[in-house]
Amino acid sequence: xxxxxxxxxxxxxxxxxxxxxxxxxxxxxxxxxxxxxxxxxxxxxxxxxxxxxxxxxxxxxxxxxxxxxxxxxxxxxxxxxxxxxxxxxxxxxxxxxxxxxxxxxxxxxxxxxxxxxxxxxxxxxxxxxxxxxxxxxxxxxxxxxxxxxxxxxxxxxxxxxxxxxxxxxxxxxxxxxxxxxxxxxxxxxxxxxxxxxxxxxxxxxxxxxxxxxxxxxxxxxxxxxxxxxxxxxxxxxxxxxxxxxxxxxxxxxxxxxxxxxxxxxxxxxxxxxxxxxxxxxxxxxxxxxxxxxxxxxxxxxxxxxxxxxxxxxxxxxxxxxxxxxxxxxxxxxxxxxxxxxxxxxxxxxxxxxxxxxxxxxxxxxxxxxxxxxxxxxxxxxxxxxxx
Amino acid sequence: xxxxxxxxxxxxxxxxxxxxxxxxxxxxxxxxxxxxxxxxxxxxxxxxxxxxxxxxxxxxxxxxxxxxxxxxxxxxxxxxxxxxxxxxxxxxxxxxxxxxxxxxxxxxxxxxxxxxxxxxxxxxxxxxxxxxxxxxxxxxxxxxxxxxxxxxxxxxxxxxxxxxxxxxxxxxxxxxxxxxxxxxxxxxxxxxxxxxxxxxxxxxxxxxxxxxxxxxxxxxxxxxxxxxxxxxxxxxxxxxxxxxxxxxxxxxxxxxxxxxxxxxxxxxxxxx
Numbered sequence: 001x002x003x004x005x006x007x008x009x010x011x012x013x014x015x016x017x018x019x020x021x022x023x024x025x026x027x028x029x030x031x032x033x034x035x036x037x038x039x040x041x042x043x044x045x046x047x048x049x050x051x052x053x054x055x056x057x058x059x060x061x062x063x064x065x066x067x068x069x070x071x072x073x074x075x076x077x078x079x080x081x082x083x084x085x086x087x088x089x090x091x092x093x094x095x096x097x098x099x100x101x102x103x104x105x106x107x108x109x110x111x112x113x114x115x116x117x118x119x120x121x122x123x124x125x126x127x128x129x130x131x132x133x134x135x136x137x138x139x140x141x142x143x144x145x146x147x148x149x150x151x152x153x154x155x156x157x158x159x160x161x162x163x164x165x166x167x168x169x170x171x172x173x174x175x176x177x178x179x180x181x182x183x184x185x186x187x188x189x190x191x192x193x194x195x196x197x198x199x200x201x202x203x204x205x206x207x208x209x210x211x212x213x214x215x216x217x218x219x220x221x222x223x224x225x226x227x228x229x230x231x232x233x234x235x236x237x238x239x240x241x242x243x244x245x246x247x248x249x250x251x252x253x254x255x256x257x258x259x260x261x262x263x264x265x266x267x268x269x270x271x272x273x274x275x276x277x278x279x280x281x282x283x284x285x286x287x288x289x290x291x292x293x294x295x296x297x298x299x300x301x302x303x304x305x306x307x308x309x310x311x312x313x314x315x316x317x318x319x320x321x322x323x324x325x326x327x328x329x330x331x332x333x334x335x336x337x338x339x340x341x342x343x344x345x346x347x348x349x350x351x352x353x354x355x356x357x358x359x360x361x362x363x364x365x366x367x368x369x370x371x372x373x374x375x376x377x378x379x380x381x382x383x384x385x386x387x
Numbered sequence: 388x389x390x391x392x393x394x395x396x397x398x399x400x401x402x403x404x405x406x407x408x409x410x411x412x413x414x415x416x417x418x419x420x421x422x423x424x425x426x427x428x429x430x431x432x433x434x435x436x437x438x439x440x441x442x443x444x445x446x447x448x449x450x451x452x453x454x455x456x457x458x459x460x461x462x463x464x465x466x467x468x469x470x471x472x473x474x475x476x477x478x479x480x481x482x483x484x485x486x487x488x489x490x491x492x493x494x495x496x497x498x499x500x501x502x503x504x505x506x507x508x509x510x511x512x513x514x515x516x517x518x519x520x521x522x523x524x525x526x527x528x529x530x531x532x533x534x535x536x537x538x539x540x541x542x543x544x545x546x547x548x549x550x551x552x553x554x555x556x557x558x559x560x561x562x563x564x565x566x567x568x569x570x571x572x573x574x575x576x577x578x579x580x581x582x583x584x585x586x587x588x589x590x591x592x593x594x595x596x597x598x599x600x601x602x603x604x605x606x607x608x609x610x611x612x613x614x615x616x617x618x619x620x621x622x623x624x625x626x627x628x629x630x631x632x633x634x635x636x637x638x639x640x641x642x643x644x645x646x647x648x649x650x651x652x653x654x655x656x657x658x659x
Contacts, residue, residue, distance in 0.1 A: 279486075281482065281484065281486045282486060282488060284451075284454075284456055284480075284482075284486075285480065285482065285486045286488075286499060286503075287456065287474040288454050288455075288456065288474045288475075288476070288478065288479060288480040288547075289476055289479070289499045289500045289503060289546065289547075289550065290474075290475070290476035290500055290503040290504060290550065291499070291503045292503070295502075295503050299502075300488065303488070303490045304488075304490070306490070378490075379530075380489050380490045380491075380530045380531075380532060381489070381490075381532070382532075
């Protein structure tokens with residue numbers, strides 16, 4: 001900051017020019033030659049600086065051995081799945097299930113290998129697309145290889161040898177088979193789950209923000225609400241289930257409430273914490289600019305509390321998943337939580353795993369989306385280029 | 388409030404400031420801490436007054452009273468004959484820290500004033516003018532975290548000036564800047580004051596800075612602050628720091644401050 005006082009002080013004036021030629025040699029020749037030499041040196045310097053910076057900011061190094069090994073390992077997985085015969089010890093239904101999807105599984109492996117190879121080829125091209133592809137390949141090659149090793153191990157230990165015994169362990173093919181054959185009911189469950197989660201989360205978020213702002217601003221409200229928050233907030237969702245389903249007219253409304261409560265608690269606590277810690281100078285300065293209470297509440301304290309609120313949102317998302325699966329197991333007879341419980345009742349482990357795969361995907365995607373949202377909303381917080 | 392002629396910055400837009408017998412004290416733990424002791428001061432419209440005093444002497448407290456952020460225990464503060472009871476955009480305050488709202492761009496920060504009056508749409512040109520005035524046009528869309536100290540303080544200045552204040556309160560606005568930036572911004576402040584004609588009250592512990600900028604210097608004693616002496620500067624601007632009159636004046640004021648600093652045995656006791 002302090003190291004560039006000149007540019008800092010007058011950003012609109014051009015940068016300082018090189019000093020006049022040294023007065024020691026006042027001949028005409030040097031006076032004319034000097035500036036051009038200096039200019040050339042500057043340009044050379046700029047090119048060197050650019051190259052050096054490129055190395056610092058883009059340390060992308062694709063490891064060809066690792067990437068190649070990853071691609072080959074996925075091909076090996078496909079070949080293994082397709083050519084090696086399945087274990088004769090497998091029960092008949094499993095054999096049938098594996099048979100249905102073996103070809104598909106082998107193709108999946110080849111598709112992964114082809115995608116990786118394609119991306120690798122793309123990374124050789126110039127421009128932004130190539131740079132992005134190079135980044136992806138460099139970053140993902142270890143995972144590519146690791147996942148292939150895991151897939152081969154999984155395939156051998158289940159379908160090919162039955163070392164990890166059925167029905168508790170399932171081959172990749174069987175999970176794919178269930179994902180496909182149960183696609184209708186899984187999609188329906190996913191839709192119902194997302195709807196219930198969205199309703200509960202949004203309601204809890206609004207209520208939490210409102211409570212947090214109110215108790216962060218008004219001492220009197222804090223006096224009454226804070227103890228309630230501290231005692232009722234941390235009670236696990238499961239404990240509320242009997243009460244809520246007795247008090248609420250429908251199981252669905254009870255489930256929404258259950259999720260909303262589990263979101264409300266962390267959002268309220270962290271909104272309040274964020275608002276309480278807003279520097280007083282923000283209020284002072286906006287007040288002298290003419291701001292009145294609503295401006296202070298909505299346009300100063302709330303944005304200033306956003307980093308804290310997002311921390312609350314991450315906690316809320318986690319606890320809302322818990323509440324969702326709990327609610328779906330009690331009373332609400334649909335959704336992914338219900339699907340898992342239902343398949344458990346049948347003892348159908350491959351189907352259970354298929355449901356878990358979907359749930360894992362949902363949680364991961366939602367969390368990633370929240371991270372992206374946070375990154376965008378709090379972009380002012382990032383360490384950006386300084387002038 | 389917003390007229391067509393605004394932004395022209397006609398000379399003589401400054402307001403008169405009248406501080407009458409102001410006493411202020413705070414409670415620090417169990418003891419009462421007097422900060423200002425019976426301060427009276429008149430500032431003419433468009434005048435540039437600097438308050439100098441040892442650190443912790445209550446200079447900032449006085450500025451908060453002028454801004455209307457706090458109210459005095461005793462005495463009154465009046466601006467153009469109207470008693471100050473709450474903050475008002477006609478009295479702009481620039482702190483030592485730029486205190487830009489970090490989630491707003493430079494332009495967004497400058498826009499706070501118009502936005503509080505719901506005049507954002509018709510104030511676009513005013514905001515651009517304010518940014519141009521402090522030379523930040525090219526950085527209008529930068530985030531505060533990206534600015535250097537000097538640029539951030541310029542943005543804070545633009546944010547204050549967009550309201551076309553009658554009084555500009557400057558609470559050590561250049562205190563945290565490096566010497567070079569500080570010199571440049573002193574020149575900028577002087578230019579803005581001459582162009583816009585507001586009344587300026589500057590708080591500083593830098594005697595040279597006060598002498599370069601102000602019409603009058605008010606020398607305060609250590610806490611609780613009393614007015615020790617009011618010095619008319621009476622030199623033509625731009626002032627040359629090496630001029631003999633300047634040097635003599637500087638030496639006189641520094642001597643006053645030194646004297647005060649050494650004759651305060653009870654200061655520590657009062658703080659406890």
